[in-house]
Amino acid sequence: MNPSATCTRCGLQDESFLHCIRDYEFSRSLWNHIGFNNLDFFSNLDVYDWLKLGATCSNDLLFSAGLWWSWRHRNLMCLNNETWSLSRISFHIRAMVETFSNCFSPASNEGSIDRYIKWNHDNYPCTILNVDGSCPDSPVRSGFGGIIINTFGHYLVGFSGFIQGSSDILLAELYAIYKGLLLAKDMNIDELVCYSDSLHSVNLIRGPHAKFHTHAVLIQDIKELLSQTNASLYHTLREGNQCADFFAKLGASSDADYLIHASTPDGVRDLLRNDAMRTFFLRE
Known part of the structure; x- marks a missing residue:
């Protein structure tokens, strides 16, 4: 008082x-x-x-x-x-x-309704970070990746990486968030929204401190990054996260621990164009 x-x-x-x-x-x-x-x-x-x-x-x-x-x-x-x-x-x-x-919102009693998803579906007017993890079944590998795009859908930078000796998809998802936030901080981005299609990861980070969790240290590092920057973390569906999925698969298929892609790699430009045009995709 x-x-x-x-x-x-x-x-x-x-x-x-x-x-x-x-x-x-x-x-x-x-x-x-x-x-x-x-x-x-x-x-x-x-x-x-x-x-x-x-x-x-x-x-x-x-x-x-x-x-x-x-x-x-x-x-x-x-x-x-x-x-x-x-x-x-x-x-x-x-x-x-x-x-x-x-x-x-009242629950609908009707049958299933088609749902359409787009990039930055909440239309946040700031820089957007999309991240993803990947663990292909054959061969068993894991990687992470992400992309930073400005509010108009223009490419700023991408990143990807390979996680040696792991097939833990949760670790890949969390590591993608961590590396993406770290990259955005190094770029001095003023206001950022980070999208991940891993609801489990988002809930772990936004929830209370889980000191006995397998990835407790990494989760805490992400929490500290979020507290130090003007960044927010949200869940998205995979249909709105296709560019990040591309970079995560790129990381899982390579042997590089971490790569920053200053220019757009081959194969991602069509996906990037869809995001910039706010193309809707039917939720599967």
Whole structure:
């Protein structure tokens, strides 16, 4: 508890609930940035009425996520001396809205519905890293790979590698994420979304620390990389991860521990063109 009620961020007003979440200069800018710019939104001085107004409006999920991240950012500023950009917080807010929407979507009682997948299916406006692992059955080998593409689908760099003496697909998937994030960090990429089609890997990394897991050290290294950079990790389906699959198979078929491909290798250009054109593929 602070000995003073004064807001530690502005030093001018008491840190009431509404000042902290809504009326502080950065908080107000955040609400405006995600679309809450009606004067009535900021004029209500009763906390209960304001929360009720937001929770029952047409953008109720966006409002709920905005509340959470406005509070999160206040704590980041006050406790960690961190200030995030509006676009970065907005990115996390919209990702949370997507999670809310998926959780509360009613289950369909109809038969199976065709699902179409594309690269960067959530249309995140930043640099995209796609990664994958590969373990072909014959001969038994394992490799990893990935590709970094800008928001318009233009190739920046690719990488691939061979894992000596292993046929562990989870290790290949995790190693692809690790090497991809490390490469993006070395390239000083400002904002990054990493897609992996290994849901198991994504859940291990986003979940609590699993100190007794076989790959605990690698998982922790990935967690630390994510915490040190403006990068987010999401699951994608394999139909939206075809370029990364190409580089992972390239790694499994070679004997090079790690290669960076500054230019596009033969065979990947058609796949890259599909991504740039946002081509939809039927989910198998």
